[in-house]
Amino acid sequence: MNSKHFLRQIFAFVLLLAALPLAAQKAPLRVLIVGGGGSHDFDRWYKQEDAATLERDGLAKVTYTSDPATIAAQLPETDVLLLANNQPINDPATRAAIFAHAAAGKGLVLAHAAIWYNWKDWPEYNARLVGGGSRSHEKYGPFTVALRGKHPVTRKVPKSFTLDDELYHFNADPAAAKITVLAQSTNDKGVTHPAVFVVEHPNARIVGLALGHDAKSHELAAYQALLRNAVKWAGRR
Numbered sequence: 001m002n003s004k005h006f007l008r009q010i011f012a013f014v015l016l017l018a019a020l021p022l023a024a025q026k027a028p029l030r031v032l033i034v035g036g037g038g039s040h041d042f043d044r045w046y047k048q049e050d051a052a053t054l055e056r057d058g059l060a061k062v063t064y065t066s067d068p069a070t071i072a073a074q075l076p077e078t079d080v081l082l083l084a085n086n087q088p089i090n091d092p093a094t095r096a097a098i099f100a101h102a103a104a105g106k107g108l109v110l111a112h113a114a115i116w117y118n119w120k121d122w123p124e125y126n127a128r129l130v131g132g133g134s135r136s137h138e139k140y141g142p143f144t145v146a147l148r149g150k151h152p153v154t155r156k157v158p159k160s161f162t163l164d165d166e167l168y169h170f171n172a173d174p175a176a177a178k179i180t181v182l183a184q185s186t187n188d189k190g191v192t193h194p195a196v197f198v199v200e201h202p203n204a205r206i207v208g209l210a211l212g213h214d215a216k217s218h219e220l221a222a223y224q225a226l227l228r229n230a231v232k233w234a235g236r237r
Contacts, residue, residue, distance in 0.1 A: 028061040029235040032078040036066035037087035037113060040213065046084045046111075049218040053227055060231060072097035079106060080235045084212070086113035095122060102129065102204035107234025109227075110199075112212035115170055129206060131179035131199040132172040138187055140213065143167045145195045145222075147183045152233045153196060153207055154182050157225045164216040170194045170208070177201065183226075185210065196226060205234040 031054055035042030047064040054060040063074060068089045075081065075097050089095060102108055110130055117126055117133040126133045146160045167185050170193050172178075183196040199206040207230040217223045231237075 026058070028055075028058050029231060029237060030077055030079045031060045031062045031082055031231055031235075032071070032074050032080075033062060033064045033082045034066070034068070034071060034085050035064065036068070036085045039086070040113060042066060042084065045212065045214060045218045046082075049215075050082075050084075050227060053218075053224045054231055056228075059228060059237075060235075068094055075101045080109060080231050081107070082109040082111060082231070083114035084111040086116055086118050088119065089122075095125070099124075099128070102201055102206070105203040107231070107236070108204055108206040109209065109230045109234055110206065111209045111227075112166075112168075115168065115208050115210060127173065127176040129177070129199065129201070130208060131177040131197070132170060134168040134170045134210070137166040137168045140164065140166050143188070144186050145183050145211070146186065148181055151180075151182050151198070153198065153226065153229045155225075155229055157183075157222050157229070161220075161222045163211070163220055163223070165211050166213045168193060168195075168210040170197075170210050179208070196230075205236065207234050 033046050033051060035046040051062040051064055054062050065071065068091065072094045081098065081101055108129060115130050115134055117135050119125060142162055142164050144160060144162050147154050147157060167187055178200040179194065179197045181194045181197045184192045185195040186192045195210045197208045199208060209226060209230060211217045211223055
């Protein structure tokens with residue numbers, strides 16, 4: 001082996017070693033999407049469309065379930081839990097596992113139906129993880145979403161965009177965890193409600209995303225950017 005060939009091999013080996021930490025940093029985020037319940041096509045828009053959006057360019061490796069009984073077992077291998085369901089999560093151990101996931105500093109994205117006041121017997125969910133909730137929404141139709149300031153979750157998202165969706169009447173609870181509104185929805189009467197927000201938590205990063213009823217949201221570039229950014233930020237990427 002001549003000296004030039006040997007030096008080329010050494011140089012290639014050094015480059016490989018230098019690249020290893022970078023490769024590790026770019027490992028896909030492990031995302032668990034939980035769907036299921038009424039009034040929405042969870043399989044079509046969360047299992048298929050949102051999973052594809054998140055897996056694009058290797059951002060995430062997505063697992064989807066509509067069975068709440070499977071959540072707790074999967075959380076240890078999950079970086080970001082994306083709740084989109086409005087079906088009950090009744091098992092106390094599963095509820096405790098979700099709070100433990102947040103306490104461990106892992107990410108939470110609470111999408112559309114998951115920011116509703118769904119469970120009267122689980123007020124801690126809305127108080128500590130959502131910072132409030134929705135009890136109603138306007139009739140499906142067009143409205144405007146406008147950003148408020150700058151944040152990693154709204155990076156490369158238009159300052160204002162319109163879509164057809166259910167405008168959720170999300171209200172922050174003054175007695176609950178504090179939220180910071182990143183984007184707000186405005187109806188034709190000028191009334192605004194949070195569309196995208198982050199929830200204060202001592203350990204976790206939590207994002208609330210009120211949008212997401214059907215194709216008019218999930219296939220919209222602005223929504224896809226918000227979703228990807230939310231998972232990135234919540235997952236500390």
